[in-house]
Each structure stands twice: as structure tokens, then as C-alpha cells.
Amino acid sequence: MTVKSKATKTAEKSAGADKLDILIAGAGYVGLASAVAVKHARPNLRVAVVDAAPADAWQKDNRASAIAAAACRMLEQLDVWHRVAPQAQAITEMIITDSRTADPVRPVFLTFDGEVGEGEPFAHMIANRDLNGALRPRAAELGIDIIQGVGVQGFETDGGGITVQLADGASLRSRLLVAADGVRSRLRDLAGIKTVHWDYGQSGIVCTVAHERPHNGRAVEHFLPSGPFAILPLKGNRSSLVWAERTEEAERLVNGDEMIFEAELERRFGLELGEIRVENKPRAWPLGLTLSRSFVAPRVALAGDAAHGIHPIAGQGLNLGFRDVAALAEVIVEADRLGQDIGALDVLERYQQWRRFDTVQMGVTTDVLTRLFSNDSTPLRFARDFGLGLVERLPRLKDFFIRQAAGLSPHTPKLLRGEPI
Structure with missing residues (x-):
């Protein structure tokens, strides 16, 4: 006798008597947004999401993320932004400095105005759990089942679809499987897709701090010899920190004495916002570059x-x-409208062609910036500071960079332009 878990029964119910059109592995913001984007445009498609993490895991995520203007437009088009907006903090200004940790003065080399248009900030900061918590009720409204606590064990493809085996024995049939299961993707490995990867020898320390004085929506990025130290504004007198440090030092700081951590934090944070207090336990995440082939x-x-x-x-x-979400949803929806098989390789190739160049370009850009700014070389410091100063004096170039950061580049998918698919 086989005893079926609640997750198994939910999975089988989701598939119904026939099969799913799309099964998405991963209930983070990318997986949920993909499900919502497709179902919002094509209610006839049967979409479900599976995730190996426990049902409440997303509520324990203390990180925060910057949502660019284009992504805000997409969330508004998907009827999600109004759920996020009350918790979101607009970034009204961004300043960039380059100095050593012990320097008494940190000269500002570059400043960005926070708007790409009147009343439209180039980015907002939002806690990950608030973003996830806004996508989940929208998915429920659209009839998307989210199956928590069970992951994908394996799958087999054939001419008509893909059969997905879940870890607890359930089997689902779908036309398309979307892997949104993170940088260490198990599904990517099962599909035989190789990656290009290298490690920077850095870890990103993430935590939230409360401070005495208001930030007024200003984001600050200090380029220090060990890596960037970013102060990103949250609602109220609070900020999210992303602190890149050499891995050994990062591990020592987050696992060591709290007083030592706070002392090192204050050296980097400065006194501009008054007294600071760490709100949650800092965590360190390894930093590297991973690009799927x-x-x-x-x-x-x-x-x-x-x-x-x-x-x-x-x-x-x-x-x-x-950007992946918007491009994939547009490809799937347009293929379905034309009566094409949404899981066929020639259809999926359109998505790949749309996204690969942008992804490789961003990967190369961040790699160059990381290597250029995470060091204490005097010649490199002179070169990068000269470059920052040059951008500061050229308004058109500054405007180009801010629009790129806001995701408002040419050939953007419709959802990122705030248009329906």
C-alpha cells in the first residue's frame, strides 16, 4: 500500500485528469513571477509550481533586493505592485565613493539622480519576503497551485511532453518544465546543461541595520579594497547592507564576536546616519560568476x-x-496563441536568443567591475576614479547608465515596458 503525502495529492490534483501545460520548479520570486505572467495573459494554460523548501521558508528570508523601474512596470501590469508598494522604498539618489577603509574622508566621485521620468524612481528597495508574499496571493487568485515541501527528483522527455518525478513519488505530465531552482540548480544538471563558473574569493555579508537619522532614499556604494560596501535604503530609518569581503574574513566576522562585527561595520558605515544597530543575524553568501552554456x-x-x-x-x-520572466512569458504566450507547442525546442530557442546576449553582457560587466574595484592597486585606483569623474561630468552618459540600470534598454519585453503581452 502506498501512502500519499499531502504534497503528492496536491500535485496530482494540479495535473488533473490530463496534464499540465507548464510546471515551474522553484517558488522564489522568479518562479512565482513566471507562473503569474503566463497565467495572467493566458488563463487557459494549466500552470503549477513545485518547491522543495518548507511552506514557510520564504518568510525567513531577511534579504532585500533592488527592483528596477522596468520590473516595477511589469509587477504593476501583473496586478502585483499595489501589494508591494506599501513596503517598497524608492531610491531617490545614489552616490559612489572610492577609498580605503581607514581613510578619514570618502570623496564622492559619481552621483545619480533617482528618477528615469517624472515621478518614476529608477529603482525601489523591497524585502524579499514582502515581494514573495505579494506574488503568492496573486498566484492563488489566478488558480496556480504552489506545491511546497517536495522537489523534482528526475524527468523524462518524449515527443509529446515531459514526465516529471517528484521526490515523494508523485509523477506529473507537462508540456514544459521551467527550472527556477537557483544557482545550484539540480534541474540544470539533470538536463545536462554545463556552466561556466569562477569564484571571486569573496562572500557577501547581508544584514539589515536601523539608524538614528533618516536616509532620505539615498543609496550609497563605497568601493573598498576588499570589495563594495552598499547601503541600500529601506522603509523607515533602516537600510539593507550588502558587504563584499574576502571569504575568510567574512566567515570570521559573521561567526565571531558580535562586538567585533559591529565595530568593523561602523568603520565602513560611517557616522552620517548616526548610531546604528544590527537588526538580524548577518549571513555570508559566496560570490562568483555562473553562466549556463x-x-x-x-x-x-x-x-x-x-x-x-x-x-x-x-x-x-x-x-x-x-527580464527572463518577461521574455519567457512573452515567447510562451505568443506561441500558444499561434497554436504552437510551447515546449518545443524551436519555440524555446526564441527565448534563449532573446536572453543570452544580455545575460553574457551583464556577466562580463559585473566581472570587470569586480576585478577593477576590489583591489588596492594605485594605478587601477587612479584609472577607475578618472573614469567615474568623467561619467560625472557627462550628463548624457550618466543618463544612459541610469536607464540601463533601470532596465529601460531597447528591445525590452512588453511586460517590462508596462504593456500587456
Whole structure:
């Protein structure tokens, strides 16, 4: 006798008597946004999401992310932004400095105005759990089942679809499997897709701090010899920190004495916002570059960190994933409208062609920036400071960079322009 778990029964119910059109592995913001984007445009498609993590795991994520203007437009088009907006903090200004940790003065080399248009900030900061918590009720409204606590064990493809085996014995049939299961994607490996990867020898320390004085929406990125130290504004007198440090030092700081951590933090944070207090336990994440050699395989498409993992130096990780969401949804919806097989390789190749160049370009850009700014070489410091100063004096170039950061580049998918698919 086989005893079926609750997750197994939910999975079988999701598939119904026939099969799913799309099964998405990964209930992070990329997986959920992909499900919502497709179902919002094509209610007839049967979409489900599976995730190996426990049902409440997303509520324990203390990180925050920058959502570019284009991604905000997409969320508004998907009827999600109004759920996020009350918790979102607009970035009204960004300043960049380059100095050593012990320097008494940190000269500002570059400043960016926070708007790409009147009343439209180039980015907002939002806690990951708030973003996830906004996508989940929208998915429920659209009839998308989210199956928590069970992951994908394996799959087999054939001419008509893909049969997916879940870890607890359930079997689902779908036309397309979307892998949004993170930078260490199991599905990517099962699909036989190789990656290009290297490690920077850095870890990103992430935590939230409360401070005495208001930040007024200003984001600050200090380029220090060991890596960038970013102060990103959150609602209230609070900020999210992304602190790149050499891995050995990062591990020592987050696992050591709290007083030592706070002392090192204050040296980097400065006194401009008054007294600071760490709100949650800091965590360290290894930093590297991971680029998938292919974004697709028969009946399988990669999205988000499963397709690419980049350094947070430019704050584009989440936004790169949302570009995948918008492009994949548009390809799937247009193929379905034309009566094409949404899981066929020639259809998925359109998604890959749309996304690969942008992804490789962003990966190379962040790699160059990381190597250029994470050092204490005097010649390199002179060259980069000269370059920052040059951009500061050229308004058109500054405007180009801010629009790129906002995701408002040419050939953007419709959702990122705020248009329906």
C-alpha cells in the first residue's frame, strides 16, 4: 500500500485528469513571477509550481533586493505592485565613493539622480519576503497551485511532453518544465546543461541595520579594497547592507564576536546616519560568476539564477531574473496563441536568443567591475576614479547608465515596458 503525502495529492490534483501545460520548479520570486505572467495573459494554460523548501521558508528570508523601474512596470501590469508598494522604498539618489577603509574622508566621485521620468524612481528597495508574499496571493487568485515541501527528483522527455518525478513519488505530465531552482540548480544538471563558473574569493555579508537619522532614499556604494560596501535604503530609518569581503574574513566576522562585527561595520558605515544597530543575524553568501552554456534543453527552460548568477556589485541579480520572466512569458504566450507547442525546442530557442546576449553582457560587466574595484592597486585606483569623474561630468552618459540600470534598454519585453503581452 502506498501512502500519499499531502504534497503528492496536491500535485496530482494540479495535473488533473490530463496534464499540465507548464510546471515551474522553484517558488522564489522568479518562479512565482513566471507562473503569474503566463497565467495572467493566458488563463487557459494549466500552470503549477513545485518547491522543495518548507511552506514557510520564504518568510525567513531577511534579504532585500533592488527592483528596477522596468520590473516595477511589469509587477504593476501583473496586478502585483499595489501589494508591494506599501513596503517598497524608492531610491531617490545614489552616490559612489572610492577609498580605503581607514581613510578619514570618502570623496564622492559619481552621483545619480533617482528618477528615469517624472515621478518614476529608477529603482525601489523591497524585502524579499514582502515581494514573495505579494506574488503568492496573486498566484492563488489566478488558480496556480504552489506545491511546497517536495522537489523534482528526475524527468523524462518524449515527443509529446515531459514526465516529471517528484521526490515523494508523485509523477506529473507537462508540456514544459521551467527550472527556477537557483544557482545550484539540480534541474540544470539533470538536463545536462554545463556552466561556466569562477569564484571571486569573496562572500557577501547581508544584514539589515536601523539608524538614528533618516536616509532620505539615498543609496550609497563605497568601493573598498576588499570589495563594495552598499547601503541600500529601506522603509523607515533602516537600510539593507550588502558587504563584499574576502571569504575568510567574512566567515570570521559573521561567526565571531558580535562586538567585533559591529565595530568593523561602523568603520565602513560611517557616522552620517548616526548610531546604528544590527537588526538580524548577518549571513555570508559566496560570490562568483555562473553562466549556463545553454538556457534551454528539450522541454526545459532555465530562468533566474538557474541560468545565471552574478556578483551583486551592480545590484542587477533580481532584475536579470525578471527580464527572463518577461521574455519567457512573452515567447510562451505568443506561441500558444499561434497554436504552437510551447515546449518545443524551436519555440524555446526564441527565448534563449532573446536572453543570452544580455545575460553574457551583464556577466562580463559585473566581472570587470569586480576585478577593477576590489583591489588596492594605485594605478587601477587612479584609472577607475578618472573614469567615474568623467561619467560625472557627462550628463548624457550618466543618463544612459541610469536607464540601463533601470532596465529601460531597447528591445525590452512588453511586460517590462508596462504593456500587456
